[in-house]
Amino acid sequence: MTGIRISNLVKQWDDVRAVDDVSFDVPQGRLTVLLGPSGCGKSTILRMIAGLEDASAGEILIDGRDVTREDPSRRGVSMVFQSYALFPHLSVRENILFGLKVRRVPVAEQEKRLAEAAHMVGLGDLLDRKPANLSGGQRQRVALSRTIVANQPVCLMDEPLSNLDAKLRAEMRDEICALQRKLALTMVYVTHDQIEAMSMADQVVLLKDGQVEQTGTPSELYEMPRTTFAAGFLGMPPMNVLRMDQLSGAGMPKGAVPKAEPGCMLGIRPEHIRIAGKGLPVEVASTDYMGAETVLRLRHADEVVMARIHGRPQVVAGDRLNIAWAADEIHVFDETGTRRGSPDT
Amino acid sequence: MRHVHGWLLLTPAAILLVSFTHYPTIATVINSFFSKGNSVRPSRFIGLGNYEAMTQDPIFWKVLFNNMWFALGTIPTSIGLAIIMALAVNRAMPGRSFVRMAYFTPTILPMIAVANIWLFFYSPDIGLIDQITGWFGFSSHNWLGDPDTVLSSIIVMTVWKEAGFFMIFYLAALQHIPPELGEAAKLEGASRWYYFRRVVFPLLMPTTLFVLINAVLNSFKLVDHLFVLTKGGPDNASNLLLYYIFENAFSYFDTNYAATLTVVLLGLLAVMALVQFFVLDRRIHYR
Ligand SMILES: Nc1ncnc2c1ncn2[C@@H]1O[C@H](COP(=O)(O)OP(=O)(O)OP(=O)(O)O)[C@@H](O)[C@H]1O
Ligand SMILES: [Mg+2]
Numbered sequence: 268m269t270g271i272r273i274s275n276l277v278k279q280w281d282d283v284r285a286v287d288d289v290s291f292d293v294p295q296g297r298l299t300v301l302l303g304p305s306g307c308g309k310s311t312i313l314r315m316i317a318g319l320e321d322a323s324a325g326e327i328l329i330d331g332r333d334v335t336r337e338d339p340s341r342r343g344v345s346m347v348f349q350s351y352a353l354f355p356h357l358s359v360r361e362n363i364l365f366g367l368k369v370r371r372v373p374v375a376e377q378e379k380r381l382a383e384a385a386h387m388v389g390l391g392d393l394l395d396r397k398p399a400n401l402s403g404g405q406r407q408r409v410a411l412s413r414t415i416v417a418n419q420p421v422c423l424m425d426e427p428l429s430n431l432d433a434k435l436r437a438e439m440r441d442e443i444c445a446l447q448r449k450l451a452l453t454m455v456y457v458t459h460d461q462i463e464a465m466s467m468a469d470q471v472v473l474l475k476d477g478q479v480e481q482t483g484t485p486s487e488l489y490e491m492p493r494t495t496f497a498a499g500f501l502g503m504p505p506m507n508v509l510r511m512d513q514l515s516g517a518g519m520p521k522g523a524v525p526k527a528e529p530g531c532m533l534g535i536r537p538e539h540i541r542i543a544g545k546g547l548p549v550e551v552a553s554t555d556y557m558g559a560e561t562v563l564r565l566r567h568a569d570e571v572v573m574a575r576i577h578g579r580p581q582v583v584a585g586d587r588l589n590i591a592w593a594a595d596e597i598h599v600f601d602e603t604g605t606r607r608g609s610p611d612t
Numbered sequence: 613m614r615h616v617h618g619w620l621l622l623t624p625a626a627i628l629l630v631s632f633t634h635y636p637t638i639a640t641v642i643n644s645f646f647s648k649g650n651s652v653r654p655s656r657f658i659g660l661g662n663y664e665a666m667t668q669d670p671i672f673w674k675v676l677f678n679n680m681w682f683a684l685g686t687i688p689t690s691i692g693l694a695i696i697m698a699l700a701v702n703r704a705m706p707g708r709s710f711v712r713m714a715y716f717t718p719t720i721l722p723m724i725a726v727a728n729i730w731l732f733f734y735s736p737d738i739g740l741i742d743q744i745t746g747w748f749g750f751s752s753h754n755w756l757g758d759p760d761t762v763l764s765s766i767i768v769m770t771v772w773k774e775a776g777f778f779m780i781f782y783l784a785a786l787q788h789i790p791p792e793l794g795e796a797a798k799l800e801g802a803s804r805w806y807y808f809r810r811v812v813f814p815l816l817m818p819t820t821l822f823v824l825i826n827a828v829l830n831s832f833k834l835v836d837h838l839f840v841l842t843k844g845g846p847d848n849a850s851n852l853l854l855y856y857i858f859e860n861a862f863s864y865f866d867t868n869y870a871a872t873l874t875v876v877l878l879g880l881l882a883v884m885a886l887v888q889f890f891v892l893d894r895r896i897h898y899r
Pocket of ligand 2: 309310311425
């Protein structure tokens with residue numbers, strides 16, 4: 268059974284095609300992340316699923332039911348907004364109960380769900396405060412509680428952590444994941460932060476310019492990027508994508524640099540590069556010491572190569588050295604930027 | 613030295629404030645304790661004599677009640693209309709700026725011009741209203757000449773003028789309400805009326821307080837329309853407190869009685885402003 272099925276979804280503003288023929292499935296009870304750079308249409312897709320925006324074409328099915336033209340309140344979804352959308356004049360309690368009051372849930376049931384939700388996210392003693400008197404993390408929890416009490420099978424989140432500082436963000440990330448699993452929510456989570464995507468997702472839908480670039484688990488996307496865009500979007504620093512005709516395999520293990528074809532690209536992750544006695548000659552442009560590892564910016568002819576080296580290698584800017592990598596770590600892309608030998612090319 | 617500079621900077625404002633606000637207020641209060649003087653009998657101190665005379669003055673009570681009806685007739689209606697108009701133009705629709713401007717036009721017209729336009733509307737037989745009602749077979753009516761309709765006529769005109777002005781404040785306030793609040797409510801299935809009642813209206817309360825104070829002040833300050841339209845008549849049916857003060861001071865030259873009435877007006881306004889601030893303020897959510 269499918270949680271949500273999106274097929275051939277299109278959103279056309281006057282002259283912008285924000286979402287262009289997007290199809291993907293969101294498995295029930297799993298966390299799917301919509302990932303992509305700013306302006307690629309993530310929020311628009313989410314808002315169409317919620318019903319806040321009309322689809323120009325295509326279909327949205329939730330639990331097998333076509334909801335493309337359904338009223339937002341009857342789609343069985345709840346949503347957490349980036350700005351949290353808390354009502355500033357209502358107390359935390361009233362904010363959480365707002366939806367239940369609209370839906371005329373009996374008072375006893377309201378109180379029960381409120382108590383559960385407040386307990387689950389740790390808001391117990393803040394129920395009488397106004398949102399203005401809460402910290403960012405606490406407001407986030409109120410927004411989450413609203414989702415919890417709503418008791419809807421599908422939960423949509425649009426960059427819910429982007430207003431928090433780094434430490435709190437990591438904390439809330441874990442909490443949202445735990446919540447999603449505990450309530451077995453079908454969750455669609457929008458972010459442009461690849462770390463959030465990698466650490467939270469059961470499935471990632473990578474978007475670019477309103478189109479799906481690749482769909483898969485985080486490890487599939489990381490290990491088998493289907494395009495140079497996917498290769499460059501994931502990883503910190505991202506995969507090196509080098510023009511093959513600039514490289515020579517001299518001194519490298521066999522197969523580490525395949526025979527060049529016009530326009531072909533070779534991808535290699537920074538962590539798979541090692542400093543070697545023989546191999547590709549490079550000049551060190553800069554070094555970034557991060558503690559457990561050091562990121563080297565290396566230059567070979569016109570190309571820049573990033574390398575992640577364990578510990579603190581004894582190199583400084585201006586040094587010349589040789590690098591190498593293993594043959595089974597490479598990715599080859601053809602002249603259109605598509606992975607060689609990927610199933611749908 | 614720093615003190616001197618500070619005081620020098622304050623002086624122009626202080627002089628203006630003292631000479632045009634504080635001094636006249638105090639002088640008015642003092643004047644109200646003196647009798648009306650003439651060439652034979654000079655003005656003399658009579659304590660609360662003017663106030664006693666005022667309580668015996670049937671016209672004073674009449675204008676006070678007129679003013680109360682006028683306030684009750686104009687304030688809720690113009691505020692309600694202002695909110696409705698602001699909600700109507702606070703969304704994407706063709707010709708939005710044109711409609712906004714149309715609502716605001718009455719405010720930018722000079723008071724005297726407005727009064728003259730409405731004088732034409734209300735004229736018996738040839739006026740706009742009589743011509744329209746004439747098509748439907750109603751007989752002509754002297755709207756401003758009939759003591760039963762004159763105050764209502766003035767009320768309608770004032771609402772027409774004020775609603776557009778208040779709308780601008782509501783429009784500004786509405787644009788400060790994040791659209792996500794409406795979307796969150798929509799996802800829960802809240803009707804537009806429910807959303808307005810539980811979210812929009814409470815969030816507009818600071819604006820409502822501001823507008824309310826202005827509306828109350830305006831309802832006691834109205835004088836120029838009366839001057840053009842009715843001169844307070846017929847039989848004081850449309851006379852309001854400030855116009856009555858004006859008449860006493862500049863038609864009957866009884867400045868001491870005018871001062872007495874002014875003190876009452878100031879007292880009324882002060883009490884109302886205080887009540888609004890202290891009673892309503894507690895219940896208002898400010899962002
Ligand atoms: N109401 C609108 N009218 C016209 N164009 C719009 C509208 N809303 C969004 N767009 C356009 O649609 C495209 C996708 O917008 P969207 O908000 O979905 O991007 P996003 O992926 O969520 O970006 P971000 O990460 O910055 O939030 C953008 O180019 C944007 O300019
Ligand atoms: Mg967005």
